[in-house]
Amino acid sequence: MIKENLKRGIFSENPIFVLLLGLCPSLAVSTSLVNGIGMGLAATFVLTCSNVIISMIKRLIPDKVRIPCYIVVIATFVTIVQLLMKAYLPALDKQLGIFVPLIVVNCIILGRAEAYASKNNVFKSFIDGIAIGLGFTVSLSVLSIIREVLGSNKLFGLKVIPSFNPMAVFILAPGGFFTIALVMMLIRYYSNRKKV
Amino acid sequence: MILPKTSEITDKNPQVVSGENINLQLNISSSPHIRHSETVPSIMLWVIGALVPSMIASVLIFGFRALFLTTLSAITAVAVEALICKMMKRASTIGDFSALITGILLAFNLSPSLPWWMVVLGSAFSIAVAKMAFGGLGSNFINPALAGRAFLMACYPAEMTSWVAPKLGTISGINGITSATPLANIKSAMANGTFQALDFQDAIINLFSGNIGGCIGETSAIALLIGAVILLYKHIIGFTIPVSFIGTVFLLFWLFNGSGQVFTSGAIIVPFYHILSGGLFLGAFFMATDMVTSPITRKGKLIFGLGCGLLTFTIRKFGGYPEGVSYSILIMNLFVPHIERYTRPKIYGEVKKRD
Numbered sequence: 001m002i003k004e005n006l007k008r009g010i011f012s013e014n015p016i017f018v019l020l021l022g023l024c025p026s027l028a029v030s031t032s033l034v035n036g037i038g039m040g041l042a043a044t045f046v047l048t049c050s051n052v053i054i055s056m057i058k059r060l061i062p063d064k065v066r067i068p069c070y071i072v073v074i075a076t077f078v079t080i081v082q083l084l085m086k087a088y089l090p091a092l093d094k095q096l097g098i099f100v101p102l103i104v105v106n107c108i109i110l111g112r113a114e115a116y117a118s119k120n121n122v123f124k125s126f127i128d129g130i131a132i133g134l135g136f137t138v139s140l141s142v143l144s145i146i147r148e149v150l151g152s153n154k155l156f157g158l159k160v161i162p163s164f165n166p167m168a169v170f171i172l173a174p175g176g177f178f179t180i181a182l183v184m185m186l187i188r189y190y191s192n193r194k195k196v
Numbered sequence: 197m198i199l200p201k202t203s204e205i206t207d208k209n210p211q212v213v214s215g216e217n218i219n220l221q222l223n224i225s226s227s228p229h230i231r232h233s234e235t236v237p238s239i240m241l242w243v244i245g246a247l248v249p250s251m252i253a254s255v256l257i258f259g260f261r262a263l264f265l266t267t268l269s270a271i272t273a274v275a276v277e278a279l280i281c282k283m284m285k286r287a288s289t290i291g292d293f294s295a296l297i298t299g300i301l302l303a304f305n306l307s308p309s310l311p312w313w314m315v316v317l318g319s320a321f322s323i324a325v326a327k328m329a330f331g332g333l334g335s336n337f338i339n340p341a342l343a344g345r346a347f348l349m350a351c352y353p354a355e356m357t358s359w360v361a362p363k364l365g366t367i368s369g370i371n372g373i374t375s376a377t378p379l380a381n382i383k384s385a386m387a388n389g390t391f392q393a394l395d396f397q398d399a400i401i402n403l404f405s406g407n408i409g410g411c412i413g414e415t416s417a418i419a420l421l422i423g424a425v426i427l428l429y430k431h432i433i434g435f436t437i438p439v440s441f442i443g444t445v446f447l448l449f450w451l452f453n454g455s456g457q458v459f460t461s462g463a464i465i466v467p468f469y470h471i472l473s474g475g476l477f478l479g480a481f482f483m484a485t486d487m488v489t490s491p492i493t494r495k496g497k498l499i500f501g502l503g504c505g506l507l508t509f510t511i512r513k514f515g516g517y518p519e520g521v522s523y524s525i526l527i528m529n530l531f532v533p534h535i536e537r538y539t540r541p542k543i544y545g546e547v548k549k550r551d
Contacts, residue, residue, distance in 0.1 A: 167317075169350035178325065 002127055009131025016139040017184050021107040025099050026140055027176035033155055036144030037137065038092045042085065042100060044133025046077040047109045051129035054117040061118075070113045071104065078103045108136060146179050147171060236333075240293035242430050246423035247300055247482070253406050253416035257362045258308040262412045265315050266303040272319040273299030280328045294333045298322050301341035304413025304478060305522065306348070309360045314352060318344040338529040339489050342522045349522075359409035377410050378403060378473040379518040382466075386454055397465050403472035414475040424481040433485040436497040437504075441480040444505025446471050452513065470512065479521035480504075489529045496532075496539040503528045 015021045022043075029039040053073050054061075061069045082100050085093040093100065103109065112132055117125040149160050151170030169175045223229075254262040277295040281288045289295075299319050306315060322344030327336045349356050359377055378399060402408050406416025414420075427433045446467045451458060453466035470476070484490060484504055491500050504524045511520025 165352065167351035168353070169347060172350060174350065181329075 001124075005127045005131040006134065009128070009133075009135040010138055011135075013132070014135045014139055015108045015132055016136065016143075016180070017187050019108075019111075021111055022136060023180065025102065025106060026143060026180065027173060029096055029099050030140055030143035030147055030176060030179070031151070031171045032095075032148045033141060033144040034092065035095050036140040038089070039096055039099065040133070040137025040140045042081045042096075043103055043106060043109065043136055044130065046074060046081055046103050046106075047112060047133045047136075048126060048129030049077045050074045050109060051112055051117040051125040052122055054113045055120060055122045055125035058118045066114075066118065067110075070110060074109055074113070075104045108132060142183060143176070143179055146183070147175055151175055236292045236294070239432055240297055242432055243297055243427065243482070244293065244300065246426040246432075247297075247304070247413070249419040249422040250304065250413045250416060250478075251300075253419035254304075254308070254412045257406055257415055258360065258412065262303075262308045265306065265308065265310065265312065266300055266412060268312055269303035269306075269315050269319040270296050270299035272316045273302070273323050276320045276323040277328065280324060284328075289332055292333060295323055295327075298327065298340045298344075301413075301482060302344045304482075305341060305345040305411050305475065307356060307359055307410075308412050309358055310348075310355055314348060314355060317351075318348040321347045334488055336488055337532070338526055339483050339486050342483055342526050342529075345522050346526060361409055362407045362415070377518065378408050378469070379512065382469060382473075383512070383518045400465070400468055400472065403469065408473070410473075411475060411478075414478040417472045417477050420477040420481060424477070427481065427485075433481065434494075434497065436494055437485050437490060437501040438480040440498050440501025441484055441504045441508075442471050442476060444502050445476060445508050448505065448509040449513075452509075474512075474519045475521040476508065479525055483522075484525050484528070489532060491532055491535045491539065493536070493539045493541060496535045499535050499539065500528055500532065503531065 009015075013019060016023065016026050025039060025043075029035045050070070050073050054070060057069075057073075078101060081103070082093070085096075085100060112128060116128050120128070145155065147170045148154055150167050151172075152168075153160055153164050153166040167175075170179065251263065251266060254266075273295040274290050278288055278290050281290070299322075302319055302322050303315060306318070322340040325347075326338055326340040326343035327333070330336045399408075404417050406419060408415050424433070424438065428435065449467040449470045450464065453463045455463050455466075457463050480501075484501065491497050504521075507524030507527055508520045511517060511523060517523075
């Protein structure tokens with residue numbers, strides 16, 4: 001079951017490229033690989049913890065006010081992440097800026113709470129949180145690698161391709177849209193070809 | 197007179213039924229019945245022909261590197277379009293020559309000193325992303341050549357704004373207009389408060405002939421005008437967009453020329469200087485009039501031209517860039533669907549709805 005879940009989270013229900021959720025933070029923070037991985041792991045932590053808690057208290061939450069309840073749970077964990085990041089990774093915190101607190105309204109986390117954690121048991125929700133979170137992290141890393149190499153010709157601060165003049169547009173917002181569209185196009189192209 | 201059976205008459209096989217004195221051709225087909233002899237390839241070839249004077253002028257001004265870059269850009273554009281058609285398993289569309297024009301127009305918008313691989317990159321972007329990704333000719337919502345220029349501008353701003361001096365040197369010993377573009381000159385002069393109308397009066401003749409620094413195809417106003425006359429004569433472009441575009445820029449720079457007066461000889465130089473320099477003529481006659489990305493109705497075209505003019509004025513006067521023609525056309529391209537919705541002609545007999 002764990003393997004299936006992971007496969008689903010990373011490939012068939014990949015949050016960015018298949019479900020098209022969480023595009024706003026993906027566009028904003030995928031300018032460098034460090035940022036991408038940092039954001040992905042932070043979101044994974046929040047997603048897993050909130051999935052577990054929401055799955056635990058799903059019978060206590062009245063149906064009409066479920067969204068505010070989810071938000072309170074998610075916001076708690078986001079605060080934890082933010083305080084930890086400020087304490088131990090101040091440089092990354094400065095880079096990600098407003099996008100750490102904005103994890104609260106990340107569609108992926110709210111979506112999984114609504115669609116999965118509120119209907120399944122604690123263990124399943126825990127696995128789902130990790131699987132989807134990893135899917136998010138992997139997609140963010142793919143985007144960041146493409147954008148950082150093309151846009152600033154660097155990876156972890158090291159030069160990648162010698163004598164390549166980087167295309168600055170790729171670390172700007174339009175480059176984010178181009179990259180997501182191109183990766184999505186390739187995925188669709190190959191998955192459609194497999195079917196036929 | 198015996199009429200042939202309907203099924204025997206097709207478009208391909210029109211049967212001529214002879215009367216006593218007249219040849220009566222009866223054709224049964226669905227509408228449209230009146231077809232123009234013009235086709236997409238013939239229109240595109242006329243546009244290419246209209247660009248030839250500018251090409252010649254740019255070779256005279258910047259040397260054969262201008263021709264090399266233009267050819268390279270055109271070949272890349274056609275090759276990329278052929279490749280994408282093959283990837284999508286569609287019939288090749290390179291025969292309509294539209295990719296060729298995109299390649300030429302893109303090169304006309306680039307500095308003659310740009311490295312060749314940047315030209316290839318921009319040309320590939322124009323066709324692959326701005327045109328083919330949206331469905332090819334007729335479906336692109338922005339001008340592909342200008343999109344390629346904007347892409348290169350965002351990627352390599354330093355290379356895109358380094359200019360070379362024209363080959364012929366400066367005519368009649370006028371200083372100042374060598375390697376910087378005329379627009380950058382007037383902008384810095386205005387900003388420093390050192391603007392003297394007479395310094396710029398002598399430049400007008402250079403601007404008209406094109407003996408100035410700038411992009412490959414934009415410098416020679418006279419060559420562009422020859423091309424524009426051909427297109428206007430062939431009714432490939434209309435007067436509405438270019439006249440409203442250039443007119444708006446002229447009027448606004450006349451009224452807000454920086455001297456605070458309108459009817460002095462110094463004041464009238466500023467608008468002439470502005471309409472002749474930069475990419476305004478190239479943009480107004482060859483880019484803003486692109487059939488795919490401009491409005492259909494006359495009222496819509498007027499709004500489109502006015503908007504382009506206003507945006508160009510705003511960017512040149514208040515913006516960070518000295519030149520704003522390409523961005524203003526791109527921005528107005530985005531408004532075209534809305535313009536068309538609000539300028540939809542009334543159906544004959546339609547009555548205004550009462551609320």
